[in-house]
Amino acid sequence: MDPQKKLKDLEKWAETFAKKPVGGGAAVKIAAGAGLALCLANSFFTVEGGHKAVVFNCISGLGTKVYTPGINFKLPFIEWPYIYDCRTRPSEISSASGSRDLQMVDLTLRVLYRPGNDLPSLYRTLGTNYAQRLLPSVGNEVMKSVLAQYNVSELLTRRQDVSAEISHHLVDRCKHFNVVVEDVAIVHLTFGREYSSAVEAKQVAQQQAERARFLVDQAKQEKKSKIVLAEGEAESARLIGDAVKKNPGFMRLRQIEAAREIASVLSTGKNRVMLDTESLLINVNNC
Numbered sequence: 001m002d003p004q005k006k007l008k009d010l011e012k013w014a015e016t017f018a019k020k021p022v023g024g025g026a027a028v029k030i031a032a033g034a035g036l037a038l039c040l041a042n043s044f045f046t047v048e049g050g051h052k053a054v055v056f057n058c059i060s061g062l063g064t065k066v067y068t069p070g071i072n073f074k075l076p077f078i079e080w081p082y083i084y085d086c087r088t089r090p091s092e093i094s095s096a097s098g099s100r101d102l103q104m105v106d107l108t109l110r111v112l113y114r115p116g117n118d119l120p121s122l123y124r125t126l127g128t129n130y131a132q133r134l135l136p137s138v139g140n141e142v143m144k145s146v147l148a149q150y151n152v153s154e155l156l157t158r159r160q161d162v163s164a165e166i167s168h169h170l171v172d173r174c175k176h177f178n179v180v181v182e183d184v185a186i187v188h189l190t191f192g193r194e195y196s197s198a199v200e201a202k203q204v205a206q207q208q209a210e211r212a213r214f215l216v217d218q219a220k221q222e223k224k225s226k227i228v229l230a231e232g233e234a235e236s237a238r239l240i241g242d243a244v245k246k247n248p249g250f251m252r253l254r255q256i257e258a259a260r261e262i263a264s265v266l267s268t269g270k271n272r273v274m275l276d277t278e279s280l281l282i283n284v285n286n287c
Contacts, residue, residue, distance in 0.1 A: 042076035050087040054119045055079045066119050082128055088114045088182055091131055093139035097147040105155065107143055108188035109166065111135060116178035125177060134177055142169045152191060159186060 047053045053067040057079050067081065074081060094108045113131060115122055126133050146166050147155070155162060167184035174181045 039076045043073060044071055045074055045081045046071050047081075047083060050085065051083050052086050052115075052119055053081045053083040054123055055081050062120055062123060064120050066117070082123060084115050084119055084122075084128065086114055088112050089131075091135055092187070093135055093143070094188075095140045095143040097144045099147055099150060099152050099155065101151045103152045104192035105147055105152065106188070106190045107147065107186065109139060109143065110185045110187045111139065111170070111181060112183040113174070113179055113181050116175075116180050118178045122178045126179075130177070130179060134174065134179055138173045138177075139170060142166055142173060145169070155189065159189070162186070 045053070047067055047069045049069045051069060053072070055063045055065070055067065055074055057063060057075070059078060072081070089112070091111050091113060092108055093111060094106070096104060096106050099105050113135065115130065122130055143166060146162060146169065150158065150162060163184065163186045166186075167181070170184055171181045
């Protein structure tokens with residue numbers, strides 16, 4: 001509790017007591033009892049689980065003892081406890097840095113940290129809000145120095161190496177300030193607008209090149225198929241010519257087959273059609 005508030009409450013109680021008609025001996029006893037109760041109330045403080053405390057003495061300064069969870073004694077109105085949460089807590093650090101190939105990179109880290117064992121030293125250097133004072137400044141410096149050693153493409157392909165190197169440097173730097181960093185992870189990684197546009201344009205160009213390659217292959221296949229078809233037709237014409245030369249009745253056989261196909265098609269229709277032998281490619285006089 002705040003000792004200044006306790007003193008004000010005691011002064012108000014004394015003023016109220018002075019206005020009451022009480023005998024001298026009784027008044028001294030009541031004042032002594034009230035003072036003793038007030039001193040006892042300010043002689044103890046509680047440290048909760050997962051916390052530790054250091055005590056500042058207004059006469060001798062900050063003590064070296066670290067108080068563990070439980071009820072602890074202190075000198076009333078002379079000593080004040082400062083309690084630290086020693087459990088692991090997360091914090092996010094963001095930084096816009098330049099890569100080795102001069103591209104802007106937005107990087108966000110998730111850092112798990114807790115205070116070290118030397119709480120008196122931590123209080124002397126950074127106070128109780130040590131995380132807000134230390135992590136943003138040290139984290140930005142470490143991220144800028146590490147990202148400057150990698151190209152943008154390497155930040156994607158070697159993400160684990162980048163995270164491990166940042167973690168190594170950050171743990172080493174925070175150790176000098178008596179802050180323990182237990183884990184570091186990259187949670188967000190984006191690149192500048194210019195680089196994103198260049199990557200998108202490159203992907204479009206690659207897709208267009210793949211399509212052009214496909215069209216070329218398709219044209220080659222069509223050319224080969226036409227050549228094979230033409231060769232087949234030429235071979236067929238040659239064979240038909242040889243058959244006609246060897247047997248003149250071959251042409252009459254083809255005419256009869258054509259007439260049969262024409263008659264088959266016309267027979268399936270609803271209309272009646274009268275055809276002569278000339279229309280059916282069969283000339284009886286030539287038989």
